[in-house]
Amino acid sequence: MSHHREGSGEPLVLIHGLGSRWQLWQPVLPLLRGSFDVVALDLPGFGASAAVGAADVGTFADAVTAFAAGAFPHAATFHVAGSSLGGGVALELGRRGVARSVTAFAPIGFWGPVSRRWCQVSVTAARGLGRLARPVLPALAATRLGRVALFGMFFGHPGRLDPAAAVADVDALVAAPGFAAARAAFAGHRFPGAGAGAVAGGGLVADGSAVAGVGALGGGVPVTVAWGSRDAILPAFQARRAAGALPSARHVRLAGCGHLPFSDEPAVCADLIRTTAGAA
Template sequence: MAVSDVRTRPRLAHTRLGAGEPLVLLHGQGLSRRSWAPVVEELARERDVIAVDLPGHGDSPRQPKGAGNTPLDQARAVAELLDELGLATVHVAGNSVGGWVALELARLGRARTVTALSPGGLWGRRAPLFISTTMRQSRLNSRIVHRLAPDAPRSRWARTAFMAQLSGQPSKVPYALANAAIEDMATAPGFRETLHGAERTGFRHGADIHVPVTVAFGTRDRVLPPLITRRRSQLPPQTRWIKIKGAGHVAMFDEPGAVVALLLHASGPRAGEPIR
């Protein structure tokens, strides 16, 4: 099994693991490629997995001056990475804003399939105010915790308190995942500009996408309420909508087995068929 961990060049940091059809993984706002840790090794048994740090997150630098920070701008940065890796098209899976970036990659013609886990952007002209407020509060809380108690959250009670927004089962999130999520949220250098780039617009022109699209929301997603953040009309007619029972906003934290099964099916030869 081939492994590579690139941190300096190309511009976007990424980890590449496994062999097979290429599958790019894109994380959510304020997180990093480490959020995919619960599923990467299993996926790599059957896919060439490329977990990417989006601009201004994890080990990736901010966008160059003038490049912009909307999800479409971030998709263009991921497309540049694909060019550098010699990949014309790939299967793409993204969580939260990463799901939105995955949809934009499909609009750019770079996706073979798209799997969007709790994608952002399926609202009106701009993000609801409570989402913007919640994300900023999460950033502030993470920075305080990371500065005062960098080893937190050790106890199940602390994980319940700090992971309730991201997880449907926060007390069960492993310590290493919870600690990494807090560190990533606290230290992402491009958090402010990428959040601003996402909250002032929404996903548009889904009819331009002609590849299989799967959208999945956890039944315990506390970040994106159904009535105002899941507008199906903005996605192409071939989109399949799936529920992941027991999962929160970051489904791989709660139900990694279900996420692996979904991604393998959605990036496989029966990607457009119903999931039984």
């Protein structure tokens, strides 16, 4: 899989969401590379990685596990953070005991039929808009008002985006060969729930600050689930479902953040990853 690697320390894998690419994590990479050997991946069918067939959470988890075995040959497990689809993959890796710790930002799988369909339709519409608006996209993205109009569904503070990077992200979304298969696979994915085995104590937090008491999946894997209060793709009411399905995990509300909180609050997001990893 195509990837970017930097830093030193314990292994950490970063996994993007539907239609995205490893560059999603660029706002937090400078804050993580001093603590971790960080690998940010392009999932199969996204970014610069070729599609390889099935595009469900389990298949992606298999691919990440195989990749990590080669990238970190001396480590039996690795820390993982994921966004949206990548959050669902990260939780699956934690459920399997492959991950050393899990930080999931607005993970898929805590939806009902209506909210799942809303996610699929919203991201598909954004892809279509990106294709149609491509001739004028650089000019629109160059203005703060244009970035708010174009990217407000995904970010709490779209005005903070780098215009060139935002246009490149749209190009990656439009070009992703694995998009349709991964979107369709959403219909068959739902987090298995508390039966997967949550065992340690945690708590619901009202803001994005780091707290003690990181919860765990079965096997003692520390897990934090974070949700932006302005998430319009997977609306934050799904955070309550996540708290019910994973009652022992740490659940964090990211005030003012959107579905992709990394440019909204990079320091907070990096701190959540470090704190969760530190509980392993």
